[in-house]
Amino acid sequence: MRVAAGPPARPVDVLIAGGGIGGLSAAFALAREGVRVRVLEAAREFGEVGAGLQIAPNCTRILHEYGLLDEARSLGVLPGSMVMRDAVDGRELTRLDLADLEREYGFPYMVMHRTDLHGIFLRACRGAGVDLITGARVSGYENTASGARVLLADGRADEARIVIAADGLHSVARGLLSGDEPVSSAYVAYRAAIPVERAGRDVDLGEVSVHVGPHCHFVRYGLRGGEMLNQVAVFRSPKALAGEQDWGTPDELDDAFAGTCRDVRAGIPLMWRDRWWRMYDRDPIMTWVDGCVALLGDAAHPPLQYLAQGAVMAIEDGWVLARHVAARRAGDGSIDWRGALAAYEAVRSEHCRRVVTTARAWGELWHLDGDARLRRNALLRARDIRDYSFTDWIYGPTALTPEEEPPMFTPIPLDRADVLGPTGDAGREARARA
Numbered sequence: 001m002r003v004a005a006g007p008p009a010r011p012v013d014v015l016i017a018g019g020g021i022g023g024l025s026a027a028f029a030l031a032r033e034g035v036r037v038r039v040l041e042a043a044r045e046f047g048e049v050g051a052g053l054q055i056a057p058n059c060t061r062i063l064h065e066y067g068l069l070d071e072a073r074s075l076g077v078l079p080g081s082m083v084m085r086d087a088v089d090g091r092e093l094t095r096l097d098l099a100d101l102e103r104e105y106g107f108p109y110m111v112m113h114r115t116d117l118h119g120i121f122l123r124a125c126r127g128a129g130v131d132l133i134t135g136a137r138v139s140g141y142e143n144t145a146s147g148a149r150v151l152l153a154d155g156r157a158d159e160a161r162i163v164i165a166a167d168g169l170h171s172v173a174r175g176l177l178s179g180d181e182p183v184s185s186a187y188v189a190y191r192a193a194i195p196v197e198r199a200g201r202d203v204d205l206g207e208v209s210v211h212v213g214p215h216c217h218f219v220r221y222g223l224r225g226g227e228m229l230n231q232v233a234v235f236r237s238p239k240a241l242a243g244e245q246d247w248g249t250p251d252e253l254d255d256a257f258a259g260t261c262r263d264v265r266a267g268i269p270l271m272w273r274d275r276w277w278r279m280y281d282r283d284p285i286m287t288w289v290d291g292c293v294a295l296l297g298d299a300a301h302p303p304l305q306y307l308a309q310g311a312v313m314a315i316e317d318g319w320v321l322a323r324h325v326a327a328r329r330a331g332d333g334s335i336d337w338r339g340a341l342a343a344y345e346a347v348r349s350e351h352c353r354r355v356v357t358t359a360r361a362w363g364e365l366w367h368l369d370g371d372a373r374l375r376r377n378a379l380l381r382a383r384d385i386r387d388y389s390f391t392d393w394i395y396g397p398t399a400l401t402p403e404e405e406p407p408m409f410t411p412i413p414l415d416r417a418d419v420l421g422p423t424g425d426a427g428r429e430a431r432a433r434a
């Protein structure tokens with residue numbers, strides 16, 4: 001891997017700022033179409049947080065097309081089910097049979113270590129001849145007569161036909177298109193990815209387990225063939241709501257989960273306590289392209305993580321862009337770059353808008369309290385577990401054009417829930433009190 005110093009770089013067609021999962025996957029997608037690509041990563045080394053990632057069929061379909069799915073399978077875990085439970089009483093609310101889901105969508109739902117997925121794309125980029133440069137912080141972008149230029153923090157510059165900014169939530173390039181700032185949700189995530197023996201008890205790693213509770217939730221699944229346990233504990237920070245700077249601290253973690261069921265409480269002492277992730281997204285923007293500079297991944301559409309689609313959307317972005325680049329190559333080898341960027345923006349901005357806004361709503365549903373929580377539970381229990389009408393819009397094939405984008409699901413209003421009937425929570429609780 002080269003660092004940003006030394007002789008002038010060879011010319012490339014595409015510069016990508018940021019070598020996260022979004023940047024590397026886009027680099028590989030473009031390189032396999034015969035495009036010359038350079039990735040400029042600010043960090044001294046390419047890398048990812050050492051925690052888990054869920055990847056749904058709309059991503060594994062693309063990994064299959066890239067010839068990377070077998071490697072991903074060998075490094076990840078294919079859970080049998082995803083089970084949602086109430087975090088307070090521990091009772092099951094609904095489930096997805098992931099073998100059936102794979103039959104439905106043709107590709108698996110997998111969980112894997114982020115480092116492993118990032119490593120797959122890094123190796124694929126090396127194999128495809130992508131120029132990978134670390135220690136290169138992009139501080140500015142300019143359009144030129146023939147394409148676009150990036151300015152590096154160390155004073156150097158580089159240029160290409162197009163520049164893709166995959167520089168994450170705090171994207172510098174986003175400032176070309178919007179004056180917006182990340183939006184704080186006042187929620188914070190704690191993570192842990194640890195050897196399974198450290199769990200100190202039997203944990204079912206054949207399932208992705210999600211406990212949803214008042215202003216908190218807890219996710220658990222296995223990694224690396226079941227050798228590792230991955231946990232995510234997310235809660236709303238009272239200190240954030242009070243406007244305090246020092247929010248999301250471990251004392252708040254313990255308080256947030258004190259009222260949850262025994263299964264969830266048993267997982268909390270295992271969380272990493274030396275770091276935590278405050279949860280931000282951004283309001284959707286529909287313009288991602290400024291001349292020959294385009295946003296991709298979290299730079300364009302950082303979501304709250306509740307649909308587990310952030311990295312997946314980034315991978316879809318690169319796949320869609322590369323398909324449009326390939327489709328706009330003329331007989332003489334020239335490419336209509338601006339046409340490709342326009343086609344990319346036309347389809348991805350609306351899809352990602354839907355995911356970002358639905359993730360917010362899905363998080364609100366997970367975190368309900370009081371009567372609304374009981375209604376949510378009743379609705380989820382009433383769901384037919386083979387009903388895929390809520391996931392078709394997201395897990396189906398990635399659209400290449402706005403016309404291919406599937407319709408959204410129809411939300412069910414909470415007040416439709418039968419909480420007072422003989423099987424409803426409120427009915428049960430009333431009988432228990434009688």
Ligand SMILES: Cc1cc2nc3c(=O)[nH]c(=O)nc-3n(C[C@H](O)[C@H](O)[C@H](O)COP(=O)(O)OP(=O)(O)OC[C@H]3O[C@@H](n4cnc5c(N)ncnc54)[C@H](O)[C@@H]3O)c2cc1C
Nearest residue numbers: 018020021022042054138168297298305308309310311312
């Ligand atoms: C708790 C949690 C759980 C999640 N779970 C899931 C999940 O299960 N499934 C899923 O699909 N998504 C999940 N996500 C979301 C997912 O992690 C992100 O959406 C995804 O990693 C975004 O990838 P990216 O490459 O666009 O951005 P990033 O991962 O942020 O990468 C940006 C890269 O750009 C580099 N960079 C930044 N600035 C510059 C610069 N100026 N110049 C050069 N380089 C720069 C950075 O060093 C970094 O390498 C989760 C997120 C969180 C917080």
